[in-house]
Amino acid sequence: MARYNPFEEAYDLLMAHFGPQHWWPADSPFEVMVGAVLTQNTSWDNVRKAIDELRANGLLSFPALSSCAPEEIALCIRASGYYNLKAKRLKNLLELIVVDYGGDLDRFLADDLQQARERLLAVKGIGPETADSILLYACNHPVFVVDMYTHRVFSRHNLLPEECDYHTIQEIFVTNLPCDTQLYNEYHALVVRVAATYCKKTKPLCGQCPLQGLNL
């Protein structure tokens, strides 16, 4: 039986402090995919405004967004920043569904993890975090999502080195945690929550952080 380790302990502390986060904040897998692109280096408040605007224009479905010109998408997602770039990235993602899955979103959602991840990463504008967010929160694959917050929170608590790339961080977590979609879902959401609450970039340390209770 596996030993209790700091990464499991951190999860228990975060869960005890914050409770379940009920991620991803979206009404459908397609909305998750759109949000995953829009939230690149962008606050969720701004992303929500953009998504609301897409919804108001009836564009929050694969067929609707597919038949929409990038210029019109850009207008809707203005609030999320980088709007021309992200309109193009959304189009690239939609094109993947058309080319590799015959325009059938459900086929993409049901594809196996390795193939779906390879294909996502081949899309211009989809990097490791965006791909893994889609795989976990839209497809329900057991993928541990890493982001800036993951690195900041855990390096500050000396559980990760200062210099550590995406794949290395991901490996550390998956080798120290059971492979479980629901666990990974809740874990990443809790990391975002604790970072937003107690681990801001400008504030070096916070005594209120529940991870201060880590027993190392």
Next chain:
DNA sequence: CACCAGGCAAGTA
């Protein structure tokens, strides 16, 4: 006013 926010790709040397 400066800085930050759930990245990624392209350019340079």
Next chain:
DNA sequence: TACTTGCATGGT
């Protein structure tokens, strides 16, 4: 390979 730059809005 390793470092830099562009992309852009809205909140603090």
